[in-house]
Amino acid sequence: MLCVEISKERNTIPVAEIASFCRISWVYDDVVLCEGSAEVLRRLAYSKRVDELLFACRIDELFGSMPEMEYDDFSVRVFNAGADKGRMERSIGSMIRGSVRLEDPRNEFRVFIEGDAVLFCRSLFTIRERFDDRRATRRPFFSPTSLHPRLARAMINLSGAEREVFDPFCGTGGILIEGALMGLRVHGSDIQQRMIDGCRENMDFFGLEGYSLECSDVCDLDAEGLEAIVSDMPYGKSSYTGREPLKQLYSRSFTKLCDMLKPGGRAVVCTNNLRLLMQPDTELSLVGLHSLYVNKSMRRWIGVFTKT
Ligand SMILES: C[S@@+](CC[C@H](N)C(=O)[O-])C[C@H]1O[C@@H](n2cnc3c(N)ncnc32)[C@H](O)[C@@H]1O
Structure with missing residues (x-):
């Protein structure tokens, strides 16, 4: 024990x-x-x-x-x-x-x-991990929307990933950096080329190798049979959404996340809006829900989903 x-x-x-x-x-x-x-x-x-x-x-x-x-x-x-x-x-x-x-x-x-x-x-x-050494402001490519590395790592753990992690909204790469440091194969994509370039700069800064990145809308990806998807989705405040309404982006994204997972695979999604996590029209079942107080006007919600 x-x-x-x-x-x-x-x-x-x-x-x-x-x-x-x-x-x-x-x-x-x-x-x-x-x-x-x-x-x-x-x-x-x-x-x-x-x-x-x-x-x-x-x-x-x-x-x-x-x-x-x-x-x-x-x-x-x-x-x-x-x-x-x-x-x-x-x-x-x-x-x-x-x-x-x-x-x-x-x-x-x-x-x-x-x-x-x-x-x-x-x-x-x-357990001694120097998470603060990797926080967003210490990376060469920085965005204020980045998660703290400790939370990024916890989200990967909630997915139970043992071999690989895919982040289709990778931004500056906070989740991918933690995944690669944990010895997982990591793949990331983002709709903005400047995020992909900056994410690569960050991965290289930490000496990480063997990752793959592509610039794509989440729904245009070819991936399938994935073990784990872990993402911090756009919140619509300071995150880019291409002016797409969040409700529509989340609805089509959840359908796609489900398609990309293997049966039994897990998706862990972070957002600031609980309602957006509740997507009834997919085969994803919510198996865990966590919330984190950020400040008076923001709370992060983390949903853990499994493909039935
Ligand atoms: C909240 S940020 C991700 C932050 C990231 N965890 C980090 O550490 O920087 C969300 C990202 O989703 C991307 N995004 C927005 N709409 C998208 C879409 N339709 N497909 C793929 N990526 C998209 C944005 O470009 C942005 O980089």
């Missing part, structure tokens, strides 16, 4: 990201217990650390039920114990045979007090 420490976002994305790859057993505040491969969780955007759950018990049973443990190089950290933190860390440490090392230990035990339950874990790895 794995114990994932998620970031303290007040939204549903961190847990949904994990659910794309693992079977979730329990969620409590910022801790998620799940079954699955730990390695795949290195790609999570809104999580901080992945631990292995060694055992769980009631808090009043902790000291009576600790198994015999021997580690030659370890530290203990207790979370959510309030003023008892230091005392508990010393008491638990004294029950483990071996030598304590507080700086950079080979084995870090992380003990979470969650209500009257204790989760006794050993740290596997920390």
Whole structure:
């Protein structure tokens, strides 16, 4: 069993990201217990650390039920114990045979007090992605409509993509950059040639290779049998739509997204207008919906669709 420490976002994305790859057993505040491969969780955007759950018990049973443990190089950290933190860390440490090392230990035990339950874990790895180094203003080709790289990565995770990602509204390439850095094959298209040129400049700036880009209206694309489509669609405020009404653009785009996916494939679409995500006339089923507060006048909506 794995114990994932998620970031303290007040939204549903961190847990949904994990659910794309693992079977979730329990969620409590910022801790998620799940079954699955730990390695795949290195790609999570809104999580901080992945631990292995060694055992769980009631808090009043902790000291009576600790198994015999021997580690030659370890530290203990207790979370959510309030003023008892230091005392508990010393008491638990004294029950483990071996030598304590507080700086950079080979084995870090992380003990979470969650209500009257204790989760006794050993740290596997920390997730350290320098998303801010890739935010829109740090790229050579910049547009104010770009998503933050952390959200771009989370959207790819919500698609469950394991091999490839296609973004038919790629703009400056925020989603494609994250996909390529995750080791996925990425393809992008956009109706504006200047976006395709700028997107290529950004991809090259990060030394990314093996991607493909084309200038096209979404409905003129030839793609089919795709595993995952992930897109930040035009919002109509500062995004270009060629003066096409958004309702019409979304309606024809959703039909096309569905045609391009393989059965069971997923489309993850971000927009600022919930109504535009609700497209009843396609074979796409909405299997997840998330929202993110941006500012007083804008909220982003992220729909996760699967082709039935
Ligand atoms: C919100 S922006 C994408 C932002 C992008 N995620 C980024 O990181 O820059 C939407 C993009 O959709 C493109 N677009 C608008 N109408 C389109 C259409 N009919 N077909 C394809 N692309 C279109 C615009 O040119 C714009 O670059």
